Amino acid sequence: MQEQDWTRVVTAATRAPSIHNTQPWRFVASPERLELHLDPARALPVLDPSRRQQVISCGTALEFAVVALAAEGFAAEVELVPEPDDPDLLGVLRIGGRVDVSDEARALAAAIERRHTVRAPFEARGVPDELVDRLQAEAGSHGTWLKPITRSEEEVATVFLISRAEEMEQGDPAYLAELESWLRTDPAAEDGVPVGAVPEGDPHERASNWLIRDFVAGHREAHPFRAAGDPDASPPEVERPAVVLMGTQADDRPAWLRSGRALARVLLIATDAGLVASPLTQALDWPATRTRMQSRLSLVGAPQMLLRMGYPRPAPEGAPAVVSRRRPVEDVLRFEDSAG
Structure with a gap:
């Protein structure tokens, strides 16, 4: 070539x-x-x-x-x-x-x-089962399993581990400094997370069962996440995206690369079907919560990626999508x- x-x-x-x-x-x-x-x-x-x-x-x-x-x-x-x-x-x-x-x-x-990547809430409609089945098959062809988180006890355990990991991260000054070093206020920045792609407001107060990563955690008071359904939260609308966990039998560099290749196919198939996605990887960042996820969900192998997927809400008229450069x-x- x-x-x-x-x-x-x-x-x-x-x-x-x-x-x-x-x-x-x-x-x-x-x-x-x-x-x-x-x-x-x-x-x-x-x-x-x-x-x-x-x-x-x-x-x-x-x-x-x-x-x-x-x-x-x-x-x-x-x-x-x-x-x-x-x-x-x-x-x-x-x-x-x-x-x-x-x-x-x-x-x-x-x-x-x-x-x-879309971190904002999705539309309140489900992802078709047949599309999830296709994503499972595609991931499997690359030596990676894909597990939808659908049972209530699995959802509760996963939400807890994500929120626990987020609390650990918010309490770690070194983590917060590293996170801030990759947050970009210049829209022309060629790497890092553009601040415009981060949803406004505190993720802990969002009407959702799933806690996205708080990229400005160091600039507001830390407090526990209250999942939708908490009687004290009373969200007007609950975001319930399709959440899938991807993993591999082994946990070494070849396995990580295989899971990355599978992730690529999953994301592109989902995009072609009109979906968007964002990672929920806080619980996989830390060995303690990653190990607990293996145990709580009775996983055979190592979890590598947790994704939320859904249909994007229409952007305000004239507002361009903020895409990382x-x-x-x-x-x-x-x-x-x-x-x-």
């Missing part, structure tokens, strides 16, 4: 979501292959000391590249963690033969540009002449 072809593919890959929009990836391209590297300069040492969540983010970017190639009529072979002695080399994508471009390939590639592709892509 020529440099302009790889530039298009990597541009699509970098549209992947990443924890705090850190964009923790670097790419090296040669005519027949694309290397994915973890960028150690963009670490989150407090929130993600093992780099698990950033590796998942990189796996999502890798799958976005596969989807972009499929839409251009190329098959791709992916090798994960090809050189264990090189901890920053996460995967290699090799160009295969030409393939027919299916309608699904075109639809998923088109969804890359439209997909964005990306670094220029030339900042993350390097070319070399040989496979090396």
Whole structure:
């Protein structure tokens, strides 16, 4: 492939979501292959000391590249963690033969540009069961299980663990400092979470059963989350999105990358179906609450991602969607002449 072809593919890959929009990836391209590297300069040492969540983010970017190639009529072979002695080399994508471009390939590639994280409340309508079934099957094809959180006792346990983790984070000055360092007030910022994408008001007072991450927690008084249904909360309308937990049998870098690739497919299929999503990962940030989730939900394997999904509410007329920006592709892509 020529440099302009790889530039298009990597541009699509970098549209992947990443924890705090850190964009923790670097790419090296040669005519027949694309290397994915973890960028150690963009670490989150407090929130993600093992780099698990950033590796998942990189796996999502890798799958976005596969989807972009499929839409251009190329098959791709992916090798994960090809050189264990090189901890920053996460995967290699090799160009295969030409393939027919299916309608699904075109639809998923088109969804890359439209997909964005929505933390605001969703419309009060359910996600079709058949779509959730499709997402389960798609995740399974990438070695990742997907579990809808539908039973009341599972929902109660998960909501409790999320709120407990959020309280732990709000009480940790190092976490709050790191979080604030990735919050962006400049709409032209090329990384981080734009303040305009953070819903107004205190998430703890929101009419929802699910507590989103509070990106400005350090600027208001901390207090416990009261889930919708609390008689003292009395929310006018309860947001009940589809919430799904994704996980893997193993809990190592190849498993994290596989879950990232599965996450990419889940997000793009959901986007194509008119849904939006946002992560609920607080309980997975901390080993204690992550372990308790495994136990409370009787999970076989390790939880890697918790998502809320639903239909977006119409934006006010004339109000553009606030989408996290990306670094220029030339900042993350390097070319070399040989496979090396």
